[in-house]
Amino acid sequence: xxxxxxxxxxxxxxxxxxxxxxxxxxxxxxxxxxxxxxxxxxxxxxxxxxxxxxxxxxxxxxxxxxxxxxxxxxxxxxxxxxxxxxxxxxxxxxxxxxxxxxxxxxxxxxxxxxxxxxxxxxxxxxxxxxxxxxxxxxxxxxxxxxxxxxxxxxxxxxxxxxxxxxxxxxxxxxxxxxxx
Numbered sequence: 001x002x003x004x005x006x007x008x009x010x011x012x013x014x015x016x017x018x019x020x021x022x023x024x025x026x027x028x029x030x031x032x033x034x035x036x037x038x039x040x041x042x043x044x045x046x047x048x049x050x051x052x053x054x055x056x057x058x059x060x061x062x063x064x065x066x067x068x069x070x071x072x073x074x075x076x077x078x079x080x081x082x083x084x085x086x087x088x089x090x091x092x093x094x095x096x097x098x099x100x101x102x103x104x105x106x107x108x109x110x111x112x113x114x115x116x117x118x119x120x121x122x123x124x125x126x127x128x129x130x131x132x133x134x135x136x137x138x139x140x141x142x143x144x145x146x147x148x149x150x151x152x153x154x155x156x157x158x159x160x161x162x163x164x165x166x167x168x169x170x171x172x173x174x175x176x177x178x179x180x
Contacts, residue, residue, distance in 0.1 A: 038065045
């Protein structure tokens with residue numbers, strides 16, 4: 001990816017960080033062979049903020065995913081084809097579209113919007129907690145020790161609630177995509 005600074009200098013960003021939702025483990029892609037799953041994760045890791053993954057040749061994808069060219073070819077064919085088991089009816093379950101120089105991950109924007117909603121909810125939660133703390137004379141609400149709950153910082157009921165909220169946010173985004 002290439003960006004231009006105000007002074008006209010080029011700024012190269014070589015590393016991206018992409019979120020991966022745990023629900024992938026329950027998706028139809030997880031029913032595919034290991035080499036196909038690895039190619040999918042490779043595409044997700046390589047995509048930019050627009051969902052573009054630069055792999056001008058299948059051989060490039062095979063090398064990066066550390067699979068054979070035949071396995072990468074089969075994986076790409078799977079990603080281009082409709083998926084009757086997909087939970088996402090958009091694009092008939094297709095995952096990618098071939099474009100010059102690489103692939104577009106078709107639902108990348110939808111997942112980014114879901115993540116943004118979750119992030120906004122968390123930011124609101126933190127703001128409310130700070131506000132309550134100030135109202136409470138600067139005293140934070142007592143927290144449980146992380147040694148309770150088997151070393152997990154959140155009690156099980158909070159984890160269940162957070163998981164349910166995340167699933168609800170994903171479902172809302174799938175039903176009502178946020179316009180770009």
